[in-house]
Amino acid sequence: MSKELKERISELEHELAVKEAELHRYRLELTKANTAIEKLIAQISQELKIAQGLQKFLSPTTLPNIQGFEFSTKFLAGTRSGGDYFDIFEHEDKLKFGVLISSASGYTLSSLLLSVIIKISSQMEARKGLDAHKVVGLLAQEIVPRIQTEDRASIFYGVVDRRNYEFQYCSVGSIDGFLQVYGQDALQELLPTGPALGKDFNTEPQSRTVQLNPRDRIVLATEGLKMSQNAMGVNWGGHGLSEAISRSPKQGVHELRNEILYSNEKYTGRTEPLRDQTLIVTEVKDKIIKLAK
Template sequence: MSDTQDRINALERENEILHRRLNDGENACIRLMEERKAAEERLGLARAIVENSPVMLFRRRAGDDPALEYVSDNVRAFGYEPDELLSGTLKFEDIVHPDDAGRVEEEIRRHTDSGSDVYTQEYRVLTRSGQERWITDRTVVVRDEDGQALYHQGILTDITRRRQAEEELRRNEEKLKRILDTAAEGFLLMDLEMRIIDANKALLSMIGYSLEQIRGKTPVEFASPHFKRFLLANWQELTAMEHRRFEGSCLHRDGHHVPVLVQGNILRDENGAPEGHAAFVADISEQKKALRLAEEVQKSLMPDSTPHIPGLDVAGHTLSSAEVGGDYYDFIPGEDGLNVVVGDISGHGVDAALLMTTARALLRMRATSPGSPRRLVSEMNRQLSADLDGSGRFLTLFLVRFSPERDRVTWVRAGHDPALVYCPHCEAFTDLGGSGLPLGIDSDTRFEQNQTELLPGQIIAIGTDGIWEAASPSGEMFGKERFRDVIRNHADLGSKQIVDAVFRAVLRFLGDVRVRDDVTLVVVKNGDRDASQPSEA
């Protein structure tokens, strides 16, 4: 009985072990099925990605019979069925563009002979409908343990759009180069250090050198001495500007100077980072000739001599920031005394010079008739307001009339800085002030007329803001205090010597910096009552 029970217990234990093994096997089977399902899903996803991408997969045998063993289904994008290529009905070389077939075959042979394991080609294929498509072929060589090539496999990527974009870019670059090469203006392409990379024919003709002779050099090396000093003094400021525009002169290879207008800018990449500089350089020789003629005409309109008024020592001078300027001064004798005028047209250049000429004609025409300074300025303002309406231009003016007896002065200030009066006896300055808008703004402006006594030895200086607003290389302004100091220190000299001293001081203060605004100064020095001659002019 006990043997039987023992046998039953043993069978039950075996049964439990079998059940456990069966459960373990079932669980393992389930895991395997789940893993297989996941792998199939991943494979399906990979196939979907491949089939819907411009990338085609291939595998072909190595050796003398390079038959395809695999090609992805998305070869249908070219109008071909995978079975055509796999069965040999259609060979891959048959769809390579005839103009590229020889090159492709030669490249494959060269890579094979050299033992390359990876190589890339770009070539065209023809779709079934005859369209050209550019592809990149990246091939990897699969070898056995002895190093013998078994397969060539890899990916084909349709790069037609990229090649079309590159071709369009190439055509645009060629078009741009033709435009630049045939442009009348010179063109410079430079790196971040302002070293020349490229230049067009107009620029090379402008300086008389070949591209090989100037490549790697900076524009400073082809500047005239004065322009070179300007560039070196302002180099950091100029190269940091996003856009820059200035005039200068190049030094031609044969030694003559070529006046130029330079318009440059910083070149930036697609991320906005600076990658170089570009500049258009225009030869303005003809414009300069015209401006020199205009300058001669304008100078002819300035007083060619100082008036000889017994007891009055009169002198004036102007320095334009351009060939022609907008500053104006004049001496106009009349029945009621000597009229001394200083004006400043807004802006400078040819248009300012034309306005100055108009203002001079109006003033001289009116000043020869009787009338007060206020009436003279008011009539001039009405005419200029009509002429300048909507232009944004205006004229500041200071007119002072010296009585025939030289015992008083009458003046009108129209938006101009007050004239300075220096008395050497008391060593003090006073202003000839007063209210009044510039001319050309409002035709109904009422101008204030003032009068004061004129004492022997007094000096009256009427200037434009180009004097005290002149800026040194560091940006510091000359200022009115320096202006007063020069007058005070030279008060014992004649008017012309005082004017010359002021201009020397301003130019010395500027250093290598060009005058940026017109500079004009008139000085009248009242002599003793019995004086009969002005100082040496």
């Protein structure tokens, strides 16, 4: 064997040894990285469970007993993301009550939104009979300057005045709202009055008013319902919600709520949603006697 060939073989053997050493080092680094990722995943999972628990804790477990109205609500924590909150409360003016439902793009924004809601509630601003759009405007003033670039928050705030049974609401973002008028097949959609709260939000919130009558129903749902997907990756959509409502026009509020959730679960094949889901069903029960203002 020639001297040049021996030298070449020796060089190749050295290069191979170097590559094997590098490969061994890479394997060690990959093992360390995998361990770190596993720890991070475990930490995130634990934080998600804590956040889910906090969301459940903060969601109302008892609802006010408001004469002439019946409520049925459900909050389902998402296994991957969330940020829902809701509340139903009487005003200082006992002939008025408010309905608040919100959906944030994540738990961080949800915490900010909730802190602002608590702040405003503690000041009794939302209970002094302010118009719905003014309450949403107060929330926007507090939230928008501190919101992250990609974050979004949807808010629906409505006030029922039992003197005349008018429902005034302001909706920004993607909260689904429907009014089911008793005896009518078609649903009246409670359309948003503005875009979702975001870094670029510069819209003046507006209110709309609808008239309520006996056996009319209001259905409110967060994005987790309509954004849920089937095995083909197709969203359930607002039409899925409206169809579920239309299928059970004569049932009570609890049955209607269960029909909606069952239809969604059947469509997605999931017993636990990926994203938070909140559903509120309200029905006018008593015969309305309009009071003098």
